[in-house]
Amino acid sequence: MPSKHAKLQTLLGRSVRIALMLLMVLVVVALILWLMGVLRTKILPGSVSGHSAAPARPLTAAVRRLTLSRTMSAVGTIRAIHPVTIASRIVGRVIWTNLEVGAALHKGQVIVRLDDRNLKAQLAQAVAAVRLARAQLHQARIDQRRDKTLLATGDVTPASMDLADTGVATAQAGVARALAASQSAKTVLAYATIHSPVNGIVRQKMISAGDTVLPGTPLARIYNPRRMQLAAVVQESLADRLHPGEILRLRLEGLKVLLKARVRQIVPRVQSQSRTFIVKAAAAFPAGIWPGMYGTLLVPVGAEHPLVIPAAAITHVGQLALVQVLAGNRLLRQVVQPGRHIGQWREILSGLRLGQRVVMPPGSAPTVPEAHP
Numbered sequence: 218m219p220s221k222h223a224k225l226q227t228l229l230g231r232s233v234r235i236a237l238m239l240l241m242v243l244v245v246v247a248l249i250l251w252l253m254g255v256l257r258t259k260i261l262p263g264s265v266s267g268h269s270a271a272p273a274r275p276l277t278a279a280v281r282r283l284t285l286s287r288t289m290s291a292v293g294t295i296r297a298i299h300p301v302t303i304a305s306r307i308v309g310r311v312i313w314t315n316l317e318v319g320a321a322l323h324k325g326q327v328i329v330r331l332d333d334r335n336l337k338a339q340l341a342q343a344v345a346a347v348r349l350a351r352a353q354l355h356q357a358r359i360d361q362r363r364d365k366t367l368l369a370t371g372d373v374t375p376a377s378m379d380l381a382d383t384g385v386a387t388a389q390a391g392v393a394r395a396l397a398a399s400q401s402a403k404t405v406l407a408y409a410t411i412h413s414p415v416n417g418i419v420r421q422k423m424i425s426a427g428d429t430v431l432p433g434t435p436l437a438r439i440y441n442p443r444r445m446q447l448a449a450v451v452q453e454s455l456a457d458r459l460h461p462g463e464i465l466r467l468r469l470e471g472l473k474v475l476l477k478a479r480v481r482q483i484v485p486r487v488q489s490q491s492r493t494f495i496v497k498a499a500a501a502f503p504a505g506i507w508p509g510m511y512g513t514l515l516v517p518v519g520a521e522h523p524l525v526i527p528a529a530a531i532t533h534v535g536q537l538a539l540v541q542v543l544a545g546n547r548l549l550r551q552v553v554q555p556g557r558h559i560g561q562w563r564e565i566l567s568g569l570r571l572g573q574r575v576v577m578p579p580g581s582a583p584t585v586p587e588a589h590p
Contacts (some may be wrong), residue, residue, distance in 0.1 A: 276581060277543050277574040278530060282522045283559065288466075288515040292498065293449030295510045297440035298481075298499065299414055305430040306408045307331070316422045316437050322413040329424070329436055333409035340406050343399035350395040361385050417441045420508065440508055446481060446499040449514040453492045458516060459483060460504035466515040467500050476500045478514065525562035530575040531555060540569070541576040548576060 261518035263582045269409055309331030316328055364381040367373040417439035424436050451459065459480060478498035498514055531553070532539050542549045553568030569575070 232367060249260060275543065275548070276577040276579070278527050278577055280524060280565065280569045280571055280573045280575065281523050282571060283562065285521050285523065285559070286517045287519045287521050289452070289455060289518050291449040291451040291455075291516055293447045293512055293514060293515040294508075295445055295502070295506060295512055296448050298444040298446050299415075299441065300420075300508075301417060301439050303328070303411065303414070303436045303439065305329075305331070305411065305434045305436060306432055307336075308431055309333070309406060309409060309429070311424055311426050311428045311430060314424065314426055314436075316419055316424075318419050318422050320419045321420065322415075322417055322439060324413060324416050326413045327410060328413050329411040331409040331411070331430070333406055334427075336402070336406040336409055340399070340402040343395065343402040347392070347395040347399050350388065350391040354385070354392050357381070357384040357388040384411075411436065415437065415439070415441060421515050431533050440496045442502070442504075442506070444499075445502055445506065445508065446497045447478060449496050449498065449512075450491070450493045451496045451514070451516065453487050453494060453517070455516050456494065458518065459496055465498060465517075468513045468515060469502075470511055470513060472503070472505070474503060476502070503541065523556070523559070523564045524569065525559060525564055526569065526573060526575050527561060527577060527581070528558060528563040529561075529581050530561055530577050542569070543574045543576060 227247075311329060312332050313330040314328060322328065361384070362380040364373050364378050368375065368378050402434060418441075419437055419439050421438040424434075431435065447569060450546075461480050461483060463480045465478050465480065467476045468474070469476070478500040480496060481499045482497040484495040484497070496514065526540065530540050538553050538555050540551055542551045545569055554566040556564030556566045
């Protein structure tokens with residue numbers, strides 16, 4: 218049997234351990250409450266955190282409302298208005314090309330040459346056939362004149378004269394046929410030298426020297442950088458707000474550029490699954506814009522009137538946004554909840570009222586209302 222003294226020591230040890238565990242729990246709970254801000258004094262938006270006498274004639278700005286147009290974004294892809302695919306018209310082997318992706322081309326510039334040795338030989342044959350046909354016509358006319366003279370003296374029959382006339386007509390047809398074949402050979406020979414049909418930039422090169430091409434084989438795709446448009450996907454609920462010729466804003470996300478765009482075309486077909494349709498808007502895109510880049514068409518859907526103050530009037534202390542409000546001859550330090558930036562302005566979600574005046578920092582320029590579309 219353990220002694221009474223040993224039992225007391227065991228009981229005391231358990232009590233100490235329990236007390237230490239409770240103390241640790243209390244410390245952890247207190248730390249969590251402190252991190253959550255429960256044990257700290259909070260200043261709510263709109264509440265005054267302090268006041269002081271106003272200096273003589275401080276620079277102030279009024280709390281005002283701006284009129285902004287509300288817009289819905291329609292994301293799209295930049296495309297060439299008239300993309301051009303250059304193709305071969307004949308069968309041939311490429312013996313030379315200066316096509317390079319990204320290279321600028323001008324209208325009429327030679328870009329591809331095909332092997333034309335057989336075509337030149339065919340043209341030479343056609344030219345020789347023209348000479349032969351003309352010689353045959355010349356001889357037929359001589360025979361016709363001779364038979365006409367002999368017919369007058371009765372030395373030939375009328376049937377012989379008819380044959381002479383037929384020979385002239387046949388020779389004339391032969392000359393016409395030979396001339397047409399010669400012109401066709403010249404045209405086909407010209408197809409062996411391929412020119413750029415427009416001014417533009419090479420977007421895709423599809424052949425190299427040594428390749429054999431067939432009629433219709435694409436050689437390259439080019440586009441005119443001055444003739445591009447944004448093909449935007451628009452919700453069908455905005456169909457009645459868009460019209461051809463309307464001027465909208467276009468934002469290029471990658472370059473952070475805002476442009477004016479004119480609606481060129483509204484495709485009258487709605488995608489059944491997404492309930493959207495395509496709107497094509499043209500703009501004067503800056504250098505460095507390529508087909509395939511993303512852009513956003515901003516479609517106006519109404520107006521909004523946010524409460525704003527100059528962004529320079531707001532100071533930050535920790536996570537608090539503070540302004541100084543002029544109230545009579547006193548300056549009240551007030552907590553606000555700011556929203557988005559709008560140029561030099563900052564939207565105020567709570568903490569201020571329309572018409573109140575906030576103190577600007579020394580050296581600030583007087584504020585003037587900005588025009589916002």
